[in-house]
Amino acid sequence: DGGITQSPKYLFRKEGQNVTLSCEQNLNHDAMYWYRQDPGQGLRLIYYSQIVNDFQKGDIAEGYSVSREKKESFPLTVTSAQKNPTAFYLCASRGGLGQGGRATHFGDGTRLSIL
């Protein structure tokens, strides 16, 4: 079945450490996204990529970095510069009109906590 896989499901970060969250999709979607969800808040866009080797900052990109070397993969690195990284992170992908419509599909998320 096609879908989006995020790993790990739970991740712990020590102070001053960078951690990378994995996101892989086999939906052949061009666009991929990273969102952050905090308790009582909506989804906030961190980074997005419309095509391989290109990505754009979202609303809260500071302290994060991404890469898009392959269409299927869009890893997110939470750097030590991100002072409040504890949150639920969601990866998403979306096809164009010819790729199954404009609905965005989500992975099951990674919960990141600080040790």
Place this chain on the structure above:
Amino acid sequence: DQQVKQNSPSLSVQEGRISILNCDYTNSMFDYFLWYKKYPAEGPTFLISISSIKDKNEDGRFTVFLNKSAKHLSLHIVPSQPGDSAVYFCAALNTGNQFYFGTGTSLTVIP
């Protein structure tokens, strides 16, 4: 600046009754609207969508209504079931395909 707003953070409904979740938006450039359902510790799941050229779209127990003049959309679930208890997000796409989410409404269906 929150361009998509869900002003009710929570809603409780009796099983079998209708659940109505509301969403308001400010940007007239939005041309496609979606509703997602989210369980704790899971990613949102796409439920139903509507294009701005329509005012209603129905899929089983779920119906989305769009009132463009009021910049308002709503999701109706009838009859409501306990398994519908989740957080519901509305989302909007503009013509540039930029995606905006509401803050979510937590629905509890009481058996």
